[in-house]
Amino acid sequence: MGLLAVGFSSSPFRAIALSNSSSRADEGTKEQSSVALPSHSPLHKWRMVIAYDGTKFSGWQYQESPPTIQCLIERALMQITKLDRKELSLAGASRTDSGVHAWGQVAHFTTPFTYDGLDSIHAALNGLLPSEIRVREISAAKPEFHARFSTKSKIYHYKIYNNPIMDPFQYHYAYHSAHKLNPVAMREAAAYFVGKHDFSSFANASRNDRVRDPVRDIFRFDIIEMGSLLQLEIEGTGFMYRQVRNMVALLIQIGRESLPPYIVPTILAARDRKALAKVALAAPPHGLYLMSINYKHEHLELPADCPLISFGRTHQVSKCKLPFY
Structure with missing residues (x-):
């Protein structure tokens, strides 16, 4: 299948760069051989x-x-x-x-x-x-x-380390909750998020957003216990600015049993960020991970005559250069 022409060169010809097996990757440069192509090349x-x-x-x-x-x-x-x-x-x-x-x-x-x-x-x-x-x-x-x-859905994880003493190796990668959380109550509350809703109450204003559609479809919201670590996994069609962190913040308050699980539909129905701000602040960013993105199958198909997918070079040692003792 031909590739779409989305731009033109100001010069009559543009070079096509071909990879060279002797490229110096560690220097961030790449020797190229070239063949002249017309300026209308895609x-x-x-x-x-x-x-x-x-x-x-x-x-x-x-x-x-x-x-x-x-x-x-x-x-x-x-x-x-x-x-x-x-x-x-x-x-x-x-x-x-x-x-x-x-x-x-x-x-x-x-x-x-x-x-x-x-x-x-x-x-x-x-x-x-x-x-x-x-x-x-x-x-x-x-x-x-x-x-x-082209996205169909996005999957985010949020990690909470639920222990009186924080694991120093998790310090930059999980939110520390010294308060004992109730995962059963959190799961009950998370179920209210699943489905198509107006999430205006859970989105901060962002200068990058022009006209926002606050309706999002959440496919799943799972809470998995792994020892002291609680992993919140959420998949949906997309998320607005700080939406995931705001939802997590409310679940943390529910997990502390400061709020009942059924407060979720009440705050959703308010369609007002101030409704959430009265009971919870946004969860910090360092516990949040963008894990994967799902695309329409036809958009992931490779073009004809394209190079193989690169997953990184595999290096092998053919001979040990260190002397044996």
């Missing part, structure tokens, strides 16, 4: 799955100072491809907030050239990015694929 779209520890970063959305995940990935791509931000058109599936983590963030970018293999650019990207950000895989994408607008 743009090629590439899909990435990205994991990151959000502790040090100001969320996903592009911002130079302090840096965001999108900013750092764009800088790496610009260095590797020699393209500017406008040409790359990097877009992410979810604008995670400052301090929020991800295992399955998805983004796409475009290039006016294609690759005969993706392992080199994959290695180069991870070589340039800080260790807290890893590109887990790269693949070609059809022109109709869009990281944000």
Whole structure:
């Protein structure tokens, strides 16, 4: 299937870059052989799955100072491809907030050239990015694929460490509740969120939102006990700004038995953020994870004659160079 032409070069020809097996990934550069193509050659779209520890970063959305995940990935791509931000058109599936983590963030970018293999650019990207950000895989994408607008559902996890003493290894990755929580009451309350509702009471205002549709469809909201760790798993068509953290905050109050489970439909019906603010503050970001994103099957199909998906190079040692004693 042909790729969609979404832009044109100002010059009569544009080069098509081919990966070189001798690329120096650790230096973040890539030798390229090129073949001249007419200026009307189509743009090629590439899909990435990205994991990151959000502790040090100001969320996903592009911002130079302090840096965001999108900013750092764009800088790496610009260095590797020699393209500017406008040409790359990097877009992410979810604008995670400052301090929020991800295992399955998805983004796409475009290039006016294609690759005969993706392992080199994959290695180069991870070589340039800080260790807290890893590109887990790269693949070609059809022109109709869009990281944000092709989604069917998103899955978030929120971790609560429920113990009088906080595990220091969980400090940056789970909310600490020294109060004993009642998971049975939390599950009863979480069930009220499942289904299609107006979530106006659970969404903070965001300057990035223009016209918001507050109706969202929640497919499941599970609460799993793993020793001292409570893992809240939520899947839905999408979530508004801080919606998940606000829902979790209310469940924590219900788990403390400060509020009854049936308060959830009452606050939903109010359709007013002030109704929630009277009883709960937003849960902190460091317990939240974007785990995975589900897409329409047809949008995940690979284009014809595209390079293989890159899951990262596998390195093998053929001979031990250390002497035996």
